[in-house]
Amino acid sequence: VNNAGVSGVMIDAEAFTSLNLKAGEVVGSKSDLAKKVMRQTYETAEGCLQTNYYGPKQLTQALIPLLLQSSSARIVNISSTLGQLKNVKNEWANKVLSDVDGLSEEKVDEVVKKFLKDAKEDLLEEEGWLNLSAYIVSKAALNAYSRILAKKFTAFRVNAVSPGFCKTDLSHNNGQFTAEEGARGPVRMALIPADGSSGKFFYQMEESAF
Template sequence: MAPAIYSPPSERVAVVTGGNKGIGLEVCRQLASNGITVILTARDEARGAAAVEQLTAAAGLSDVIFHQLEVTDAQSIARLVGFLKERFGKLDILVNNAAVGGVQPLPVQDVSAEELSGMDASQRYEWMWKNVQETCDAAKEGIQTNYYGTKNVTEALLPLLQASSGGRIVNVTSEWGLLSYFRNEELKQELNDVEKLTEERLDEVLAMFLSDFEAGDLEARGWPLAFAAYKVAKAAMNAYSRVLARRHPELRVNCAHPGYVKSDMTRHSGLLTPEEGASNVVKVALLPEGGPTGTFFALGQEAPFV
C-alpha cells in the first residue's frame, strides 16, 4: 500500500455525489473554479471519467478527480472513505446531489420546444406527471437512494468532515420536500419538531409511507401525492439535516433547493439552466465560516422548511 499523502491544510477538498452530469457536474465545475479540489463521484466509471475529462479539457480545471460511488452500496462508500483518508486526511465540503425521481418514466409524449416555452412551471410539472407512473419498485428505489443513500454517505464521511477546520454538508433538496405537501397535520408537525425528532422515528415514517404506498392508502393517510416518493424522501432528508445540525454544531449542515432545473430528471422541462441551479447550491457550500446551519435555502436565500 502506498504511503498516505496528506494535502496542505490550506487546500480545501470537496466531494460531490452524482457529479457526472446536470447540476452535479456544474457544482463540480464551480467549486473547482473557486480553487477547491473536487472529487467528482458517479455510479458509472466511464461516465464519471468522461465528465472529469470534460472539465479538464473544456474548462482547464486540473483539480478535479474522479472516484466511483454508488450511494446505495456500502462497499462503494467504504472505498471512497478509504481514498479520502489516505489522500487528504480530511473533507471540507460534502455536496449530496445524487438522486433519482422515484417514478417509472414512460415514453415522452411529443412536445415541441415552442410548446414547452409557452408553459409556466405548473404546466411543465403537469406535463412531467403525464409521462411517468408510480410503482412500488420505483418508490422503494427513491427512498433508498434519496434518503438512505444520502444519509449513509454522510455518516461514513463524518469523521473526515470533523477533521476539517470548517466542515460543511450541503444536501441538494427540492421545493417538493417542503412539509406543506403533507396533508396529515400530525405528521407534518412531528417532522417539523426538530427538538424531538429522531433518526429512528424517520425510519418508522419511511417504512409507514412504503406500506401505505403498497396498500394504495396514500391519499387516505394524508401523504403527498404525485411524485410521492420523491417528496417524502426529500422531506425526510430535510428533517435528517436538521437533526444532524443539532447533533454536530461544529459542522455547517444545510439544505439547498437549486430551482426547477433543465436536467434528465425533469426531462429538461425546467426553467433554469444547470449552471443557474448549481450556483444556488455552490452559494450555500461557500457560505462564510460560522454561518447558518440546519437551514433551508431556496434559490440561494434562507426559507422555511414548511
C-alpha cells in the same frame, strides 16, 4: 451530497414535456394532468427513498469521522421545494417532521417506513400522499436529517439547498434554470463562512421555509 435524478416514478417523457409543467405544478394546479403521465409503484418508491434519503444519510455517517477532524466541515444536501412541509399532506408525517425540537433520526425513519408501508399496500391516496409522493418524502426526510445534523454537530455548517427546477435529464430538459444557475446555491453553501447559517433550507441563494 446527492442529486442522482431518481424521482420515484416512471414518466412518459414525451407526454410530460408536452404539458409544459412548471415547478410545483405536479402537486398543484396541474396535478391531475401530471398523474396521467406518471406511474409510481412500490419498487420505484423504494428506489427513490434508498437513493435520495438513505444514500446521503449513509454516506454522511461514513464521512463524519473525517469531518470531525476538519476546522471547516460543510454538508450540503441537495433538496427540492417539493420536499417542503406544505407538500407533506399526511397529517401524522407532517406533524412529526414539523416538530423541530423532537426530531430524531429514528422518527424520520419511522415516517419513511410508514410511507413505504402505505405504498406497498396501495394506500397512498387514502393516506393523503400527493403525486410524486416518494420524491416529496425523500426530500422532506433529507431536510429533516439536515436539521438533526446541524443540531448535533454545532461546529459543522449543514444546510439543505434546492437548486430550482433545472433543465437536466431529471426534468427531461423542461426546467426553468440552467444547470449552472442551479449550482450557485449549493456552491455558496459549500463555501459558507464559519459563522454562516446552519440547519437551514435554501431555495437557490435565498433562505426559505422548511
